[in-house]
Amino acid sequence: VAQGVQRENFGHNQMLRPSAAYTPADEQEVLQILDRHRGQRIRAVGRLHSWSEAVTGDGVLLDLRRLNDVRLQSDGGQLVATVGAGCQIKRLLKELDGEGATLHSLGLITAQTIAGAISTGTHGSGRHSMSHYVVGVRLARYDASSGQATIEELSAGEPLQAARCSLGSLGIIIAVRIRCREQYNVQEHFTESRRLSDVLDAEGPFPLQQFYLLPWRWSYFIQHRREDDRPRSRLARLYRLYWLGAMDYGLILQILFLERVARSRRLIRLAFRR
Template sequence: MSTGQPGPRWRNWSGTVGCRPAQLLAPTTEDEVVAAVRAAGERGSPVRPVGSGHSFNALACTDGLLLDLSRYRGVLAVDAAAGEVTVLGGTTLGELAEALDRRGLALANLGTLAEQSVAGAISTGNHGSGLAHAPLSAQVVRLRLVTADGRVRTLDADREPEVFRCARTALGTLGVLSTVTLRCVPQFNLRVSYRTEPLDTVLDGFADWAAEADHVAFSWLPWQERAGLRALRVTAAPRTRDAVRRRYATTIDEVRCGLIGLAGRADTRAVPWLKGRRWRSTRPAVEYVDASHRVFTFPQPVRFLALEHALPLEATPDALRALRRTLRRAGAYSPYSVLVRVGAGDDSPLSPAYGRRTGYVNLTVPRTAGQVELLRAIEPVLRDHGGRPHWGKAHTATAEVLAPRYREWALFQRVRATLDPDGVFASDYTDRVLGPVRPARAPTVVSAQAGPDPAVAVGDGG
């Protein structure tokens, strides 16, 4: 295990939050993870695990031990017949996707970035798009969790099922995810097609649009009337020759947004002018076919800040109309499009998609003061429409705001108090978003009988 000197400064990918942990350790084996957690517990030091640091907030920050899992990576086992793959928690989604591809397998869905760790992505409710697809954490079939007492618990739907459900979206507050077994599917190609439509047409037919392809998303610049729609359909067709070139089109768009963000940092109202009234995306209007993981993700070299909320699917069109009114009234804009995605419901108590089909609304902004104000302006709009913030993105919600939005909040808190009664995995930030750990007065039995609300349909979009 590499032992950092006390006090190294740590910053997240975005560079927007940082901390100075008393100790930074980068374990490479499960025994080292266990030893680090035990030693920290004995000296009363808090612990926060961190993967690739791609969360836009202070989730990973601590003044105690920062357990950097970025060297704890690798694919341990692939069971093609069972459709399962087991990886170390620090493995990146990209490494996992490439390893599966070499064996003729794939993950059924992915978000837009390949660099995050599997454990970090699971812990924050990371998601892609598609009405039949719940967040990545719903693909977890088994995991090994190093808890505050230094034990390693193996959890799945049969062994400690309630703890398992909670541990699938736990923000690193129940322990360290050591290994994770995920469902995988036979490798598949996707046909990508783009078109533009008036935003109002898309919003009027939102439910039909959301169901029109295996994976759908649209991007929209709020001063414009038209949105860019992207549909991905599973296909038996082979990869087309232009696939590599097409793949980088979105990256080029993002670099241009970054440059415009720099040019417009003094005044967010100048952004539409800087982009040109008729901003032409580099994205092609033609179709192409590529391997699924190369379509889902693309390189994102420009650092930015993002806010995303998970809304009830049916509330999403109204939320977008309200967002348009708010931004147009202010006349202030980001050079990045608002990104809208959809997903199936999830049964993990703290999953932002818990219990409902979901519309995800994301606004990305350059890291300048004026642009960050935009996030402050739109957050209440999304909150008023039933939004739950993405755990890994910027937001100002507190436990008081969040608790009523999660039906099984109390179950999560009971599991947390049982596994980590002394708050070893707590921090100022987790106190803000989850509240402090409140140890149960009587010993808490986490019932194996309790279950999610029968109304909660997992993968209910299929």
Template sequence: MSTSTTAPATRTWSNWAGNQQARMQRVATPSSPQEVAETVRDAAARGLTVKPVGSGHSFTPAAVTDGVQIRLVNLGRLRGADHATGLVTAEAGMPLWRLNELLAEQGLALTNMGDIQAQTVSGAIGTGTHGTGRSSASIAAQVAGLEVVLADGSIVACNALSHPDLFEAARISVGTIGVITAVTFRTEPSFLLEAREEPMRVDEVLDRFDELRTENEHFEFFWFPHTSMTTTKRNNRSAGPARPLSRRREWLEDEFLSNTVFSGICRVGRAAPRAIPAINKLSSKALSARSYVDRSDRVFTSPRTFKFLEMEYALPVEAAVPALREVKRMIDRENLRISVPVEVRCAPADDLWLSTSHGRDTAYLAFHMFQGMDQTRYFDEAEEIMLAHDGRPHWGKLHTREHDYFAAAYPRFADFLAVREKTDPDRVFANNYTRRIFGP
């Protein structure tokens, strides 16, 4: 085989959060779609399973394998950008931060993004990574075409017109349909966003939730458990001029206070959980308002260096307020101590087969537990509330759901399974997690 394989010492892997580990038979670092195809054919011939891995930012075992791990570190180039159509093609291993830089150089931008930009383009779409938006949906919804290596080693280009079923299935597939080698995005001309960040009482946010999410292009809030306070974020397009935060203020607030200091505070809470409510009250009192105008990707994303575990559920948007009120009551009732805020975001209904916002306007409720603290009771209790509201778990964040649940939750689930059966009957791209979700 001409593809690179690593020495035995590096055949172990752990995800970003450190809660998933893998020991692989082989690690391949192909540098072309043809080398990916060779790797897949070779693995299949040896009876080994294959998993492509991105930046390892999923909390679920989505990218775990004991077979062949494909790292796309050598497949990260820009293939082309067409200004007339806005179509931009990046190789699958390109990190989102690199894509954003290259797009900015071309005067282009993605329409919407999640909170961070460390993921690869293919890993991000693989689990349906989303941000918050009134009318703009997930990153996968901005994809116009894919190049995929299938289980038989064939390299197929697909889009809404050519192999449409393959395209629909491969857009969000938890790595089960094939190895994506290139992603074509539908981009738009660069734009500025005005960010308005402001503390607000949680009762006010919940009372005004519909107004806040419909009056703003991108609305989200973080509620500090054990307190009556949230920090709200309203991002809207601006004609300019740019008014970015100074480098010093950005470093102080986004890197130092939001990561280093917050992590220190969470460590204190981990050592003395009974102090967490008082600590949260102090932290929420320290919140201050700020406003700035900057390039869209710089407003959408910020660094996250402190480690945590996360569960996130997508609910019908009208369930968000009652569900969050139930979560607040549950935290008190169960006497839990939660130091990291609950994040609430929105997305419009879309038609991607496995999108968590498929067919319904959606609100996302995300629950975090600081690294080293046991999340089990918090996540179990919160999950029960999410399930009572017809929730769909994020494919890359912790949950306990299995095949039958997803079959009922996703109207196009059977169509997805049919494509999987056709393209990967021997389950070359399966692991225990995907068997749990999609069946054997």
């Protein structure tokens, strides 16, 4: 247990000042901590990549990074992963890669923990959110009659639906069971349109599409995406590099430069003109 610690989220806009902070090694330790702090405010966190107050709390902090086992099983012909709450998505993907498998849905980055990612409805690769594919949640919570900490397995109905996206408010997630699938290729190209109807019309041919509304241009940037059976193109690597350089870093550095270094309204208007 650590006292007097402060932790900041990834975006440096939320500060956590817990009264006590724990990094439990297993489920039993989680239950002991809950019993010790009964009646107090308790917050579990993942990798603090949330920007909102969903990660804040001045009570007891639980970081479940040591609960990070991954077990893969076939369930009715489908691959299901049982993942420790604190396992980062990138580690889960590595384990799945060994089986030629992957997740149905992902966000832009893979640094999040599985519990943190589902708890905020993380989404992005064009299908449902990651929560949608969760078939079971193992939860530590207080028993309503005895007041003792206890373990509950949620695998159906409204309790499972609530646990799939619970913003840390239902209990401490110990492990998540999530459906996986075989790896697949995605065909993607960029386009821009000023009309929302163009975006919506493309939902049929490009079911994995994603779009952004750019308020200063009042236009839509659309990533047309669909699964593709053909082998991976040799240019795919180049396209990824373009994305990394132009979008992930280039755009952000451009905005930071204009806002913090150049501080020129004329340049900003020029860069983001309609």
